[in-house]
Amino acid sequence: MTPTPTTSAPVATMLHPAERVRVEAAGAGLYRTVHRNSLRDVLRDLKEGAVRAVVVSVAGYDSDDRGQMAAVVREFPRVPAVAILSEVETGAGIASAVLALGNCGVKTLIDVRAPRGWHHLRSLLSAEVTADIDREMLGLLRTDLDAVAEDCWQFFEAIFSSDVRTATVRQLSTRLGVLPSTLTSRFFRARLPAPKRYLAFARLVRAARLLENPGLSVADVANHLDYSSPQSFGRHVRTLLRITAGEFRRAYDGESMVEHFRRQLVLPNREKLRDLRPLAVRLGRRHTVG
Numbered sequence: 155m156t157p158t159p160t161t162s163a164p165v166a167t168m169l170h171p172a173e174r175v176r177v178e179a180a181g182a183g184l185y186r187t188v189h190r191n192s193l194r195d196v197l198r199d200l201k202e203g204a205v206r207a208v209v210v211s212v213a214g215y216d217s218d219d220r221g222q223m224a225a226v227v228r229e230f231p232r233v234p235a236v237a238i239l240s241e242v243e244t245g246a247g248i249a250s251a252v253l254a255l256g257n258c259g260v261k262t263l264i265d266v267r268a269p270r271g272w273h274h275l276r277s278l279l280s281a282e283v284t285a286d287i288d289r290e291m292l293g294l295l296r297t298d299l300d301a302v303a304e305d306c307w308q309f310f311e312a313i314f315s316s317d318v319r320t321a322t323v324r325q326l327s328t329r330l331g332v333l334p335s336t337l338t339s340r341f342f343r344a345r346l347p348a349p350k351r352y353l354a355f356a357r358l359v360r361a362a363r364l365l366e367n368p369g370l371s372v373a374d375v376a377n378h379l380d381y382s383s384p385q386s387f388g389r390h391v392r393t394l395l396r397i398t399a400g401e402f403r404r405a406y407d408g409e410s411m412v413e414h415f416r417r418q419l420v421l422p423n424r425e426k427l428r429d430l431r432p433l434a435v436r437l438g439r440r441h442t443v444g
Contacts, residue, residue: 164185164186164187164188164199164204164205164206165181165185165186165187165188165205165206165207165208165209165279165282166187166188166190166195166196166199166200166204166205166207166208166209167187167188167189167190167208167209167210167211168190168191168192168193168196168208168209168210168211168214168215169189169209169210169211169214169238170211170213170214170240170242172240172242173211173213173214173238173240173242174187174189176240176266176272177209177238177275180272180275180276181276181279183367183368183370183374184276184279184280184367184370184374184378185206185207185279185280185282187209188204188205192219193219193222193223193226194222196208196222196226197222197225197226197229200226200229200230200233205233206233206234206282206285207233207234207235207236207279207282208226208233208234208235208236209236209237209238209275209279210223210235210236210237210238210255210260211237211238211240211242212237212238212239212240212248212251212252212255212263213240213242213251215237215251215254215255217250217251217254220254220257220258223255223258223259223260224258224259226258227258227259227260228259234262234278234279234282235259235260235261235262236260236262236263236264236275236278236279237252237255237260237262237263237264238263238264238265238266238271238275239252239263239264239265239266239267240266240267241267262278264278276378277378280364280378284360284363284364284408286363287359287360287363287408287412288314288315288360290412291314291356291359291412291415292310292311292314294412294416295310295314295416295420298416298420298421298424299420299424299427299428301428302427302428302430303428303429303430303431305431305432305433306427306428306430306431306432308330308433309330309349309352309432309433310352312326312329312330313326313352313353313356314356320353321353321357321379321380322350322353323337323338323349323350323353326349326353330432330433331433332432332433337349337432337433338350340430340431340432341430341432344426344427344429344430345426346423346426346427346430347419347423349432351419352419354390354394355394355411355414355415355418355419356415357379357390358390358391358394358395358402358406358411359408359411359412359415360379360408361375361379361387361391361402361411362402362406362407362408362410362411363407363408363411364378364379365402365403365407366407366408372384372387372388372399372400372403375387384399387399
């Protein structure tokens with residue numbers, strides 16, 4: 155099948171005019187910017203569900219806007235609000251503007267005066283492109299795994315969590331509070347695929363969603379998902395699916411990779427997963443997902 159391109163994730167901005175082009179360039183193929191001249195307009199976009207993130211400039215922040223800036227953060231806590239510090243800012247007002255934004259609840263400040271800052275901004279916002287596929291997967295898994303133990307459900311929540319991405323079993327184990335060897339051995343004793351395999355396919359679900367955007371290359375996607383190189387991503391695809399990265403792009407979109415994940419790893423193993431207790435601290439009750 156040929157994937158249908160997705161619409162880039164919309165990002166509302168309140169920026170100095172000199173910053174708009176740079177922010178657009180940083181997000182080329184990944185997100186599209188909706189430039190606003192007032193936080194009132196940004197709030198309207200948020201209420202209409204029209205944006206997935208908000209980027210504001212330290213240079214363009216006016217202390218008279220603090221009430222509306224606080225409302226952006228307070229009323230929409232799941233929409234990332236990011237402040238950027240660029241070459242436009244000069245003078246003693248920088249520190250007070252940064253402090254004021256912090257007092258409004260803006261927790262993320264990115265210094266884009268160096269190239270790594272633009273990379274950081276792009277990486278942070280890339281997570282929003284795949285947030286919808288994470289939510290979709292968890293919604294389907296709630297039905298597929300309707301009677302699993304609570305700690306088994308926590309495992310699947312962790313690998314499809316949009317706020318904290320994990321690429322290795324060690325990272326996942328740290329998040330779940332269990333030793334990597336314990337987690338792996340419990341899957342092995344239950345005759346289930348290894349946790350590493352679930353993680354690997356979760357990354358391919360996100361990769362397929364990102365590759366729906368024609369403006370993103372395979373190298374871009376490998377970078378966004380923290381593969382060490384495009385070649386590493388290609389080896390990953392070949393190992394799991396026996397096809398090249400280019401063939402993967404042509405054969406799968408996000409939706410079809412969601413179904414592949416379910417057919418390969420979840421649906422054939424539902425009975426085993428219902429008996430799985432993967433965490434070191436065993437919970438005393440069963441949890442019905444829903």
